[in-house]
Structures are given as structure tokens and as C-alpha cells.
Amino acid sequence: MGEWIRFWIVAVLLLSGVLCFVLEVIGIFRFGYVLNRMHASGIGDTMGLLLVVLALMIASGWNFVTLKLLLLILFMWLTSPTSTHFLSLVEMNTNPWLDRHVRRRIEA
Template identity: 35%
Template sequence: MIALALDVGSWILLVAGSFICVTGGVGMLRFPDFFTRIHAAGVTDTLGAGLIFTGLMLQAGLSLVLAKLVMILLFMLFTSPTASHAVAKAALHSGLEPQLDDVDDRSGVDS
């Protein structure tokens, strides 16, 4: 019974995590500008990784493997947003400008 619940939970988490990662990938390809792509890559990567690792943790049971998964997850939670921040800061510092809508046009239509 518990094994079944764990399996179902893992399935849901893994599928959700993969879906979010794929969404991030699609966003990388289709977003118009570098700074929007950072949103796609950074946010979805971290969230997708978190979900996938949690799904794997449910499969691992109480063991050293679980501890390792927790450590990798914590490490990625720390470093993935930091890396995105560093890339964004470096891009801004070197003069890359975000693509903005025209300020005069308030009707919501792109010019």
C-alpha cells in the first residue's frame, strides 16, 4: 500500500518536473529577448530540478542515497539562481539592454 502511494507520488512529481523543464526549454527557444530567456531558464530549471529530485527521493527510501539527493538538491537550490543572477548582472554590466515596449503606446498593442 505504502509502496503504491510512493510510486504514484514519484510518478506525479517526475512528470510534473519534466513538464516544467520542457516548458523552460521551449521558453528558451521562443522568448524574444535575453532577459526574458533568463526567466525561462533560471526559474524552470530550479523548480523542475526540485520536483524531479523530490520524486527520486520518494523512490530511494531512508538511506545514504536519500541523504545524497537532499545534498544535491540543496546545492542546486543555492547555485542555480545564483548563476542566473550572475549571468544577468554580467550582461547588464556589459551594456545589454532589455527590449522594452514603446512607452507612448498604452493600448497594449505591440508596435
């Protein structure tokens, strides 16, 4: 019985994580503008990763691999927002036609 509960938890988490990744991929390929694409890719980088790795952690049980997977989440959640931040910064600083895509609030 316990094995079945674990299996279903893992299956649900894994499937919802894969759904997040599918949404991410569709967004990356369907959106035309870089900031929109980054927004879409954020879904997989945060939620999809969390759900999939959580499923793997539950599937592997409580051992040393769990710690490694936890570190994986930690590293991805630290690095991917940083790189996204700098990507968007470069886009803002270098695109001369930014106002065609983005509505900015000009601070007085």
C-alpha cells in the same frame, strides 16, 4: 497498497517535474532576449529540479542516497541563482541597447 501509493506519488511528482523542464526548454528556445531566456530557465532550475529529485528521493527510500540528493538540491539552489545574478549583471553592464528590451525605473 503502500507500494502503490508511493508509486503514484513518485509518478505525479516526476511528471510535473518533467512538465517544468519542458516549459523551460520551450522558453529557452522561443524567447529572443537573454533575460527572458534566463527567466524561463529558472523554472527548471528551481521547481523542476525540486520535483524530480523529490520523486527520486521517495522512490529510493530512506537511505544514504536521500542525503546525497538533498545535497544536490542544496548545491543547485545555491549556485544557480548566483550565476544567474552575475549573468544578468553582465548583460546590464555591457548591453548598450538595454532600453530596447527592459523598462528601467531610473532612481532619482
